[in-house]
Amino acid sequence: MVVLEPGYTPIGYVQATLPRGQGYAEIAWVIGRKWQGKGYATRAVRLLVEHLEQRGVQALVAHIHPCHDASQAIARSLGMHRTDTVVDGEQRWQRCLENNKPLPAN
Template identity: 35%
Template sequence: MELLCTGRLRLRAWTAADADLARLADIYGRDEVTRWLGGPPTVTPAELVERWLLVHELNAVHGCWAIDPLDGDAPAGTVLLKPLPDGVGEVEVGWHLHPDSWGRGYATEAARAVVDRAFDDGLLEVFAVVRPGNEPSLAVCRRLGMQPLGRTSRWYGRELEAFRLDAPES
């Protein structure tokens, strides 16, 4: 299921295909990725795919999608747009990329695409939360034009840098 395309990327649902599951295991099995996420997932890649499909089924604007470079490379990682835990209708955008895809602008391009789509669908604001010290993700927030809100422990039970982006006025 394709979500949308950008100039260089196709965003689509992760699947239970062997290639997708292997790539998810590779991404989320790397310390250089999971140290910024609070550790590796506690579920299998197949369970991640099921969980992410449910997020989308509950609200078609939300989801966690594969970032496929149009040049045919393996999925660069995941872009997500989902409710924040313990939030009151608050939605976060996030990105988890494989190290072999870092530094190419994929996180910014994919995040911009899902945020723009969400705003087109009526969402009024989007948040991002980043672990302190994760300079590449902090830079993505800045490139997206997100407003820094400072550090908070409101979500995920740990201190995070919070950002907000408001929908453009019509």
């Protein structure tokens, strides 16, 4: 859950699905409309990815609609790149995580 202090107001969530034995995480993010455009998704997703790296996850995958500019911007800020694979109308983005290499500056 993504919460805002003070009061821990819930404003959205980030999620990671880790298929057993595959080494990658499929990530996604949602922030309530009222709180969008303030950098909250970017901050929350970066914390999630740092946690996944510490757990030894080797790659990130996300499926993003080609018209969703905000989500594409988030994926780009994580160093992910768009692939040619389309699943249910959403493009697959991915990135290999290399040990000791920090996320690109935001």
